[in-house]
Amino acid sequence: xxxxxxxxxxxxxxAIAEKLFxxxxxxxxxxxxxxxxxxxxxxxxxxxxxxxxxxxxxxxVERGMARxxxxxETAIAAVGDDLAAALNAAAxxxxxQPPMDFGRMQQxxxxxxxxxxxxxxxSVVYDSLLLPVQQLFERLSAAGxxxxxxxxxxxxxxxxxxNAIHSIPDRYGAPPKREMTRELIEVLCLGLLxx
Amino acid sequence: xxxxxxxxxxxxxxAIAEKLFxxxxxxxxxxxxxxxxxxxxxxxxxxxxxxxxxxxxxxxVERGMARxxxxxETAIAAVGDDLAAALNAAAxxxxxQPPMDFGRMQQxxxxxxxxxxxxxxxSVVYDSLLLPVQQLFERLSAAGxxxxxxxxxxxxxxxxxxNAIHSIPDRYGAPPKREMTRELIEVLCLGLLxx
DNA sequence: GTCTATACACTGATAGAC
DNA sequence: GTCTATCAGTGTATAGAC
Numbered sequence: 001x002x003x004x005x006x007x008x009x010x011x012x013x014x015a016i017a018e019k020l021f022x023x024x025x026x027x028x029x030x031x032x033x034x035x036x037x038x039x040x041x042x043x044x045x046x047x048x049x050x051x052x053x054x055x056x057x058x059x060x061v062e063r064g065m066a067r068x069x070x071x072x073e074t075a076i077a078a079v080g081d082d083l084a085a086a087l088n089a090a091a092x093x094x095x096x097q098p099p100m101d102f103g104r105m106q107q108x109x110x111x112x113x114x115x116x117x118x119x120x121x122x123s124v125v126y127d128s129l130l131l132p133v134q135q136l137f138e139r140l141s142a143a144g145x146x147x148x149x150x151x152x153x154x155x156x157x158x159x160x161x162x163n164a165i166h167s168i169p170d171r172y173g174a175p176p177k178r179e180m181t182r183e184l185i186e187v188l189c190l191g192l193l194x195x
Numbered sequence: 196x197x198x199x200x201x202x203x204x205x206x207x208x209x210a211i212a213e214k215l216f217x218x219x220x221x222x223x224x225x226x227x228x229x230x231x232x233x234x235x236x237x238x239x240x241x242x243x244x245x246x247x248x249x250x251x252x253x254x255x256v257e258r259g260m261a262r263x264x265x266x267x268e269t270a271i272a273a274v275g276d277d278l279a280a281a282l283n284a285a286a287x288x289x290x291x292q293p294p295m296d297f298g299r300m301q302q303x304x305x306x307x308x309x310x311x312x313x314x315x316x317x318s319v320v321y322d323s324l325l326l327p328v329q330q331l332f333e334r335l336s337a338a339g340x341x342x343x344x345x346x347x348x349x350x351x352x353x354x355x356x357x358n359a360i361h362s363i364p365d366r367y368g369a370p371p372k373r374e375m376t377r378e379l380i381e382v383l384c385l386g387l388l389x390x
Numbered sequence: 391g392t393c394t395a396t397a398c399a400c401t402g403a404t405a406g407a408c
Numbered sequence: 409g410t411c412t413a414t415c416a417g418t419g420t421a422t423a424g425a426c
Contacts, residue, residue, distance in 0.1 A: 025299070027222040028306070153370075160356050167301065238404085
């Protein structure tokens with residue numbers, strides 16, 4: 001089998017790398033961190049990912065974004081023209097995945113990788129995360145179900161809010177994150193009612 | 196004068212360091228980056244900041260947070276019990292400052308510094324950024340001007356939204372950020388009206 | 391597939407000249 | 409106040425044994 005074959009061990013590498021990169025960002029995660037989490041040596045990573053750290057980062061972000069795009073689109077499409085239901089479905093999907101902080105990615109991670117890779121990832125992130133939510137707002141706005149608003153701004157704000165909640169460290173006694181998102185989405189939907 | 200005297204040159208160091216740390220985060224900024232922006236050599240930084248990189252980071256975050264606390268509290272106190280006015284004043288203040296991404300700080304920067312420093316900064320960030328906004332929601336909620344909501348959640352969501360807008364790269368033709376915040380705040384306030 | 395060993399660049403930090 | 413010089417530690421990456 002060629003290098004890029006998806007073996008069992010390779011999947012573990014990608015999964016751990018995605019988790020660590022998502023949590024701490026590109027610069028703050030070293031290949032030794034990833035290897036340590038896998039209980040192997042740093043050099044061994046190059047068997048699975050010959051391209052090195054940057055290629056690994058690009059691959060896991062692209063994988064994660066493809067997953068998010070599919071997850072968000074199906075979650076939103078599963079419900080009808082009900083904004084609250086769609087946003088809650090989207091939030092539930094996002095909470096089920098490793099937190100992808102696209103704000104930090106644009107501010108911190110992209111400048112740390114090669115411009116070519118950054119440019120590719122930027123559009124992938126936009127298409128996968130922002131677009132599905134933005135199109136939801138556009139659709140409901142055009143149908144008159146919500147007031148006319150800048151759909152891109154609303155989508156970005158929604159994703160930032162959900163990500164903020166997702167990033168809260170789980171503390172004993174803290175309210176469940178799904179309850180927090182429900183409450184926020186309720187406020188948003190009431191604020192977007194026509195008239 | 197002792198080492199900690201605030202000389203002219205020292206202020207420049209702190210200002211540049213705050214800007215770079217705020218933009219890219221602790222791990223992604225090197226002392227050589229800061230020195231280069233000041234047109235001096237990396238070793239020269241140690242004259243102004245004998246404590247090194249971590250001490251520099253702690254100091255600029257504490258300075259920035261003290262500024263934010265004062266700025267947010269006065270901005271909010273300047274207007275009365277009008278939620279929209281208070282949030283717009285808070286947003287205008289935040290937009291006038293270098294973006295302080297407290298989500299990234301907690302996720303990425305804090306794990307990269309010593310636990311002792313991280314612990315100190317955590318409470319400073321909470322007291323300076325979240326608390327002033329949270330207390331605004333609590334006050335208006337208790338007065339019956341808005342529906343009862345989790346004030347901490349609303350405050351975190353508000354700050355995350357504003358930060359997301361603040362972090363958008365300035366592109367030609369893009370709508371002004373203040374207009375975006377106005378629109379978002381309007382949605383929030385309508386969604387929080389009693390009944 | 392994973393290891394050891396190692397090359398090489400970068401980073402934070404110190405010492406001392408000017 | 410800033411410089412040069414230098415060091416130890418760390419990070420990515422490669423070569424080759426097993």
